[in-house]
Amino acid sequence: MPVVELSYTRLQKLVGKVTKKQISDSLPFLGLDIESEDKDLVRVEYSPNRPDYSTDFGIALGLQGLLDIKTGAVKLKIKKSDRYQIFVKSGVSKIRPCVTGIVARNGVIDTKILEQIIQMQEDIHMGIGRKRTKSSIGIHDLDKISFPLTYTTTSRNTKFTPLKFDKEITISEILEQSDVGRNYGYILGNFSKVPIITDSGNNIISLPPIINAAITTVTTKTKNLFVEVTGINKNDAENTLSVVATILESAGFDLESVKISGAKNSPPKLAQKKISVSASLINQILGLNLSTSKICSSLKKSRLDAISKGNRIICTIPAYRFDIFGPMDLVEEAALGYGIQNLEPILTPSQTIGQINPVSLQLKSLNQIMIGLGYLEALNSSLTSKYVLYDMTNRNTAKIISVLDSKSQEHTILRDSILPGLLENLSRNIHESYPQKLFETGTVFTIDDPISEKINFSSISAHKDANFTEIKSILQSALKTGFKITIETKTSSHPTFEAGHCASVISNGKSIGVIGKINSKIVENYKIRMPVVGFEISLSESIL
């Protein structure tokens, strides 16, 4: 989850007449988790579906609503203008077909605001921009650009001076030498040409979605901005633009429109949408009995516009709230505006009768029996390593089920057996007193169109007199006392067990597992200095 750093004093200026405490009490009720606080600074985690919360401007809008200082939808005031135009060439269609943009004038950019804007850009790129694949933003100093612009393609040998560089280099070099080039260059695929935005003087101002040109760098001296968003579909690009436009307007800029034409592109609408919801749905879902006017005022506190028509509430939703899909989202907005802290939990008696799953019951019985026999329950991960599961126990590695790209070396394959894990447990406890007697029940996995999951039961005993008779008595008694199951043991062999001390466990004429003395070489591998006996049987094929 992305994190944004806020200053209480800045928020107080943006929100209006509020105390620091009111702000810190309200943040969680906007869905913002306070991560840490240090005097004036507070770091909050926000959900990526609310990119407007990537800046304090957006959070201030939310706080104003919740604290009843300013409610209702934020309206974008965009001055129609013919001065700014982008022509799109068809060459971009296959690579990155959409461009949209807006002009923001007469703002003041101090270092704080610049930080906020850069943070917003990065967060949007990672979140709704899906690491710049779906949409990416370029923010430029308007006064360094001569309109009209052209969104077109060029060869990878074309040179320009990218942001933070001091000389011209080729696009290929940018993709190889800069961090952003290396991280996002793949988005441009294998096309020989790459998308660029040029101005009327044919200067490259942007190489979307990688980097801007140095010439349009935004500094604290910049007064007027040009924002372009490119992407793979118009809808996502305009959603992204709507967030940036809303934030810039809140930051005090005057917005002006940009004309866009060519290769199926058109100017952004950034229009509000209307969704209606019935008051009874809201009351039903929340378990409340609110009047329509209370619902409308709650929605307004969530910075939406709402009017009632009979039982229906008609909501007007600003473009930047594209996380709102339908009526159920409005139920949540109403709940937030009403205040989650005002919802009193209730406990209605259950109309249903609860039941433990029969599998859990059987496992619990087996647990009780093993404890009665003096065995301690162990728990190991299903996801283990080839080393523990196969190498150490000498087992065949033919049918390993592995996971891709595990971050942990110890967790790379799914277990098909429980016993190796228990042996590993013994090896980690060689300094503890003996006898050591452990058991575990758990899921094991095998490949079977696509995967079969069964429940196994394994147990081991390690002490100086551990022997076959002892462990066979344990298994025999556990199954007989617990489940009226009788077993026989038939001479067998298994790589984990000592030859001549190993048997198949037979129940109802079917082999359900293996029992015996653990091979002394394996015991030695594990540095265990006591004889070990054990078994593993399938419960899915016996008691479940």
Added chain:
Amino acid sequence: MSQVFHDIEKKIILSLRENPKQSPETLEKSTQLSPDQVRRGIEWLKLKDLANVHESKSIIVSLGKNGIESFQKGLPERRLLDLLKGGPRKLSDLQKDLGSVFGTSIGLARKNNWIETSSENILIKNLPLEIPGEKTLNQIGERKLPKDEIDNDDLFSLLKRPDFIVEDIVKTKEITLTDSARSIVISDSSGEIDVEAKVPDVFVARTHPLKDTIDEIREIFVTLGFSEIIGNMTQSSFWNFDALFTPQDHPARELQDTFYLDGISAKKIATPEQIRKVADSHNKNWRYHWDINEARKMVLRTHTTCITIKHLAENTPDESRVFSLGRVFRNEKVSYKHLVEFNQIEGVVVGKDANLRNLMGIQREFYKRIGITKIKFWPTFFPYTEPSLQTMVYNERLEKWIELFGMGIFRPEVTKPLGITTPVLAWGGGIERIAMLKYGLDDVREFYNNNLNWLRSATKCQ
């Protein structure tokens, strides 16, 4: 005050009353007990605060090779003087008689002005009253002695000579009785034992502490009217993600968060109608091209929600309370707060009157039953619920609010395509986190270390 003592203890106390400072060795002699019995007896008395053990180090002095020779034959200079007592002797004769100590003896006697040379002969000049070192040599020759019991000036003259003196550092123990032991009445009656004495622990066989927590949670929800359902840990992406309205390009679906099974895809994932409707919901709302091959990829379930949603899709009940409990997986770096595999509980309520306040009420009741009463609810975001909340519970030990279960009402985009028409309340969260609070653990890995020391000692009822 009268107390029952073991025979060993009695003997040691009585001996120390007669002779108040003793080493374990002298106690062995005075009590006729074996070294092991004395050791145990002292240990018991110490635990009962009846005996003090004072440990000290001392230097024990004994004779080396040359010292032993001199003890037996006399110091070289003494042997020389003895030879000269009978009158002057020739140097060559003395050399023959004294052998290897000839040089040493002549040198020392000359230096001390005991002898003089007249033409070819050596004769006594002054016969000394005593020879330095001779007294000490005879003392140590009898038996080893602590250094502080010896005249150190006298010893010094021997220390200068090679291989004369050996010094050993020896630890000694001195046992004394405490004040209370001196006055305590020792009961004579035989056959009684010390019922107040400490005894060793035995290890109790038991269920794993985490399993205890899981069982407790299971039982609480059963008594709240929920039935337990179970399902596979390996799931198609369809049930783990797509059916829960998580778009196929959502970051949670990336390899770095989710475990995909290498090269394994499911052929049958759902009914054709379910697949079609889920695809439509994605295409329409997320505006992208939904890909069935992506949905076929097998993953280790990232939550147990896939089990409950599958159950609801198969049964489409009008009224139901079910829960699922089991292992879930996340591709994380293992640390004190993260595991790749942990347990989760996930429950749903279906019914016409299922609403947010009821959902909060079920949570509050659950927390109350596990002993947590200070809770609050905050809004949050999940892709498949709307509205969504999380519970914050206050932990007294850590003195802070901790995030526990998440909850919400399944989005219509989730339920509608699967034919579910009534509201579905859903909630769930990790169990290890609750168990950590219960057992006061700060490292979640402890649950899967199978450290016998911990398993054998963790208190069952917390």
